[in-house]
Amino acid sequence: MNRRTLLKTAGLLPIAAAPGLITSPALARKLLTRFAYIGDTHITAQLKPMEAIARCLHHAQDQADKPTFMLHGGDVIMDALAQDRDKVTKQWTAWHEVVKADNSLPVEYCIGNHDVWGYENAKNDPLYGKKWAVDQMQISGRYRSFDRNGWHFIMLDSVQPTPEGKWYTGHIDPEQMAWLKQDLAVTDSKTPVLVLSHIPIVSATVFYDKANVKNGNWQIPGSWNHTDAVDLIGLFYQYPNVRACLSGHMHLLDRVEYNGVTYFCNGAVSGNWWNGDTYHETKAGYALFDLYDDGSIERTYLPYA
Numbered sequence: 001m002n003r004r005t006l007l008k009t010a011g012l013l014p015i016a017a018a019p020g021l022i023t024s025p026a027l028a029r030k031l032l033t034r035f036a037y038i039g040d041t042h043i044t045a046q047l048k049p050m051e052a053i054a055r056c057l058h059h060a061q062d063q064a065d066k067p068t069f070m071l072h073g074g075d076v077i078m079d080a081l082a083q084d085r086d087k088v089t090k091q092w093t094a095w096h097e098v099v100k101a102d103n104s105l106p107v108e109y110c111i112g113n114h115d116v117w118g119y120e121n122a123k124n125d126p127l128y129g130k131k132w133a134v135d136q137m138q139i140s141g142r143y144r145s146f147d148r149n150g151w152h153f154i155m156l157d158s159v160q161p162t163p164e165g166k167w168y169t170g171h172i173d174p175e176q177m178a179w180l181k182q183d184l185a186v187t188d189s190k191t192p193v194l195v196l197s198h199i200p201i202v203s204a205t206v207f208y209d210k211a212n213v214k215n216g217n218w219q220i221p222g223s224w225n226h227t228d229a230v231d232l233i234g235l236f237y238q239y240p241n242v243r244a245c246l247s248g249h250m251h252l253l254d255r256v257e258y259n260g261v262t263y264f265c266n267g268a269v270s271g272n273w274w275n276g277d278t279y280h281e282t283k284a285g286y287a288l289f290d291l292y293d294d295g296s297i298e299r300t301y302l303p304y305a
């Protein structure tokens with residue numbers, strides 16, 4: 001069975017219009033839910049990011065058609081990687097303070113590179129690495145999946161340390177890949193799937209920097225785009241119900257259609273890491289996503305300033 005046949009079987013293709021008849025697939029589909037994607041909040045204990053994030057959260061909750069929950073795409077805090085315990089504690093405390101005061105929606109988190117505690121002197125600390133972030137986010141593990149409003153959500157852990165441990169690249173480890181294959185295999189083929197990874201799996205944003213053309217060739221850093229993109233694209237191709245992959249990390253906005261999957265990179269709440277509200281051409285903002293029963297998905301990106 002090819003992808004198109006599968007999509008038809010799963011009811012994921014728009015109904016073909018009879019000749020001469022004007023029909024809109026949009027009329028036939030039913031909105032299942034709307035959620036807000038917020039990401040790259042990079043909070044510190046300073047007033048400017050705390051106030052701006054509060055404004056962003058209210059902007060989302062004040063929508064006439066209010067989102068029912070939030071997905072956080074990672075990089076909740078400014079940086080834990082090279083910071084000592086006290087500095088990291090202050091950032092998480094600032095985050096919880098803002099969420100408690102200014103957000104009433106459930107939040108589902110995905111781990112970003114800056115949420116990982118990689119401080120050299122903390123190597124033997126039980127909170128070292130991703131443990132601290134998992135605790136703060138109150139998630140069941142560094143990767144997971146859940147069902148909500150007729151869709152299946154997969155939250156990946158895309159941040160993997162390099163062998164020397166000082167840096168990271170974007171991919172999923174063998175244990176997580178085995179879990180992902182199993183998770184897709186046991187998900188009902190009629191249930192649309194949304195994948196969230198902090199680092200993009202496929203993204204046009206990686207072409208923003210001319211400095212990465214070296215000797216006439218593009219050299220895309222492995223920390224910008226999943227280095228296992230070929231494996232993931234191949235895996236998703238076997239499951240036509242995989243409809244969308246969302247990411248942050250680049251602080252830039254794009255939308256790429258590839259093999260029936262839509263890849264959305266979703267800007268950043270912090271814009272240029274709080275040094276101005278625009279990073280290249282992308283304004284600081286968040287996104288509203290509408291999920292439909294036919295597996296379609298729509299995004300509206302909203303600068304909140």
Ligand SMILES: [Zn+2]
Nearest residue numbers: 040042075249
């Ligand atoms: Zn970031």
